[in-house]
Amino acid sequence: MSTTAILTEPKAKVEKNYLNVDHSIKSWLLTGDHKRIGIMYLVTISFFFALGSMFAGAIRLELTSPDGLFLESETYNKIFSAHGIVMVFFFLVPAVPAIFGNFLVPIMIGAKDVAFPRLNLMSYYMFLTAGILFLIGQIMGGVDTGWTFYTPYSSMYSNSQVGITIAAIFIGGFSSIFTGLNFVITIHKMRAPGMTWFRLPLFIWSIYGTSIVVILGTPVVAITLLLVVVERTMHIGIFSPDLGGDPVLFQHMFWFYSHPAVYIMVLPAFGIESELITAFARRRIFGYHFVAFSTLAISLLGFFVWGHHMFISGQSMYQGVVFSLISFLIAVPSAIKIFNWMSTLYKGNIRLQTPMIYALGFIGLFVVGGLTGLFLASIGTDVHLSATYFVIAHFHYVMVGGSVTAYLGAIHYWWPKMTGRLYHEGIARYNAFLVFIGFNLTFFPQFIVGYLGMPRRYHYYYFAPEFQAYHVMSSLGASVLAISLIVPACYLTYSLFLGPRASSNPWGTHGLEWTIASPPITANFDHLPIVTDEVYDYERLDREELLEENADGIEEPMPVKTF
Amino acid sequence: MFNIPIVPIRASEFADQYDWLFYIILALTFFFTFVVGAVTLFLVIRYRRGTKVDRSHPPHENLPLEITWSVIPLVLGLVIFALGARQFIYFKTPPNNALEVYCVGKQWMWHFQHAESGVRENNALHLPMGVPVKITMISQDVIHALFIPEFRFQYQVVPGEYTQAWITPTRIGTYHLFCNMYCGTQHSEMGGYVYVMSRADYAKWSQNGGSDPEPMTLVQRGKLVFDRLNCASCHTTRDDDRAPTLDGVYGKLIHYTDGSSMVVDSARLREAIINPYNHVVQGYGNTMPEYQGAISEMDLFPLMEYLKTLGQVQAAKKGSESSTNPMFIPTAVKQRKLAVGALGSGHAESSSPTKNNLSVGEVSSSNRAPGN
Secondary structure (H helix, E strand, O other): OOOOOOOOOOOOOOOOOOOOOOOOHHHHHOOOOHHHHHHHHHHHHHHHHHHHHHHHHHHHHHOOOOOOOOOOHHHHHHHHHHHHHHHHHHHHHHHHHHHHHHHHHHHHHOOOOOOOHHHHHHHHHHHHHHHHHHHHHHHOOOOOOOOOOOOOHHHHHOOOOHHHHHHHHHHHHHHHHHHHHHHHHHHHHOOOOOOOHHHOOHHHHHHHHHHHHHHHHHHHHHHHHHHHHHHHHHOOOOOOHHHOOOHHHHHHHHHHHHHHHHHHHHHHHHHHHHHHHHHHHOOOOOOHHHHHHHHHHHHHHHHHOHHHHOOOOOOOHHHHHHHHHHHHHHHHHHHHHHHHHHHHHOOOOEOOOHHHHHHHHHHHHHHHHHHHHHHHHOHHHHHHHOOEHHHHHHHHHHHHHHHHHHHHHHHHHHHHHHHOEOOOHHHHHHHHHHHHHHHHHHHHHHHHHHHHOOEOOOOOOOOOHHHHHHHHHHHHHHHHHHHHHHHHHHHHHHHHHHOOEOOOOOOOOOOHHHOOOOOOEOOEOOOOOOOOOOOOOHHHHHHHHHHHHHHHOOOOOOOOOOO | OOOOOOOOOOOEHHHHHHHHHHHHHHHHHHHHHHHHHHHHHHHHHHOEOOOOOOOOOOOOOOHHHHHHHHHHHHHHHHHHHHHHHHHHHHHHOOOOOOEEEEEEEEOOEEEEEEOOOOOEEEOEEEEEOOOOEEEEEEEOOOOEEEEEHHHOEEEEEOEOOOEEEEEOEOOOEEEEEEEOOOOOOOHHHOOEEEEEEOHHHHHHHHHOOOOOOOOOOHHHHHHHHHHHOOHHHOOOOOOOOOOOOOOOOOOOEEEEOOOOEEEOOHHHHHHHHHOHHHOOEOOOOOOOOOOOOOOOHHHHHHHHHHHHHOOOHHHHHOOOOOOOOOOOOOHHHHHHHHHHHHHHHOOHHHOOOOOOOHHHHHHHHOOOOOOO
16 A cells, blocks of 8 residues: 655666557557546647637737727637637536546546446547537637527527537537446446445545536537527527527526536536545545535535526526525535535645645635625625626636646646656646636636626727726736646646656555556556555555554655656 | 726615625625635644644544534525525516616617607616616517616516616716627627716706607607507407407406416517417407517517507596606606697697607597597
């Protein structure tokens, strides 16, 4: 279990692992190995993240002036739509489950692979197809409906590539469904002997909750978007009042998925957070059962709050009030998680390495994101704030401050396991602070300008030039944020080729994934693991470490002062 | 560039209430962010690696603690929920004496009609200070949202459905008017200004017809629509073979062929014109043409105002006394209302012609004549 990490192993002998077992392109494209599929997702999703970030950059640049700088309104509308679609459907929804879920779920539960490796590969190809279709749509002129595709604009009025973009999302949705199905079955049926439900790492619980939401919710949005295409192409009245349809019906059906989708994006981040906090506080998580069950509570309640996106849409007043009530209930499990993570720090032995800095940043940003949600869950205060920059700031605090921060933390934490290389800890640590600063500078001014009444999706704001100062601040922050995202791309890529080799457990942390080689062999484990210790059992780990220290007098097993 | 506001102006009664709740939640947000931040920092510093502190027997679970930090957010949440719900119900429940304004959103402009005076305006809304205003909204095409930040007023403007909210302006000035639901290419330019004036100024403004090129009351305008569409060729003063009468139709309980019965309100009237076959009055068949696409929302509002007056001859005579808005009877408008009443009763000459009701006689001379 324990590790006496040798930081820079002699380069001479490299064990066979999942990366170097076969170098042919065919062996990658036709692989059934969950780790290789995870890496393929990492590459594809990183591409889309970069693309989405560039769209964001264009938006921020354009908004530095009330009259716009270099774009036509039509182009601007297409760019913010593309930003939303790419970030939601091609980054946030798949990122953590498809990359880290694929890589880690089988390893963490002690299995050789997911339940259906070929279905897993098909999921990847569906995702890739979706991505390519979306890009074709962009090349053909793009889409200008926003990522929400509100009818009747999308179904009757928009003159852009709605059909192909919806086809892309439809196919991408099925990719998510298959991945979710795979995980649920894997977690149910393939746990190693001794890996009971309550010995599962919390990351597995969150992937489990996410997968359930994906399976139940995604078909609804797929069908809804299909109906938009049906109305658009065949003029069968569903959402357009001109054809006898109901435009608000679309909002109901869309948010029935898209609110749970928020939890699809953030629940995996919660799982990562639990892993990082325990790993770097080096103690068992406080209130394991509460954290695990709050995940399930969020998954369940998440399906009953969609109407809070529609408080001022013309749905019945009483309906709105009920949705507001349920929205407040869902704040409770999120609060439980935050308090449990904080309590985990108590009496810990905290190491402030890069992943931990991201994890602590996550707590701060997520608390702000969550609490500003109260303004929007309260039906009275939502009246003014709905669809303003306040909402934009709120969900970026949750999605970027929460999900992306956790995602970056996860990359830094599992990078040595995935690639077998160590990155430069010093740069990474400073960069983590840069992310935090850049992020806050970008999105905090948006709370204020939103309260002042700046509507979202506005290309020009010459009606209200007094908003400019906030937009300039925000754009400045976006530049800092952009740098702080380019830097990791550089040092991580560098480490791939020139970074020192990682030991099997460079952080000295607990968990099945740290008992195997870095990078792991194709079958993950040399022999079937039998789990005998409790989850996050750092006391046992520390005891073993102490014994070994006494035995061979190695002073500090803790590594990762690199280069 | 140097004009950098931090909080928006408060220019309505609702805004006062609104900000009160907003700042309560803001205080809670600051408090909890501070607590979480401070405690986390404290724990991280105290228990960072290498410090000499007691780390023995770290707790793994503590039920009372879990219950405490579940119940406190729950109770606080429920309190905020209750305050917010109360505020929203207030926002959605206009008082009976509210001044009516009709709003039509279309790509990419706002159109307003003042029910009381009949003044129409585009991309601008003039309102009197201190008078409750009920805004009834509908869209001609896609979904829009009428957003006046200084009033904390926002509601979506949906095609095919009337939405409603109300506000009482409390501060004279010029305020932003935005569309806050993405509606296509020029979404960001679908805006204008709201002008809050003193009651006297507003009265003067509406008497002069505002910026309306053809000032007329809504009922007069509705009459023009009624005649243009030739409604009276079937709908006469009594139920006959072809169509039921529209006299007194507004507010009447009507039974339909599908067994349902409804009290006729604006939404029902609109549906009966746009999609008449959804509910057909008992005793009649599918004979009325569908006006879907044949009549604009901007014509429907005046038409319905006119339909409301049909068969209310007696009521119209007393009309000006029992004005819908006792708080707001500037003399000029009162006079014009008299003219409206006269129109309904067929005695247009009883009101002296002014610049604004010059056309009254002309319109009323053709008052519902054919078909009787």
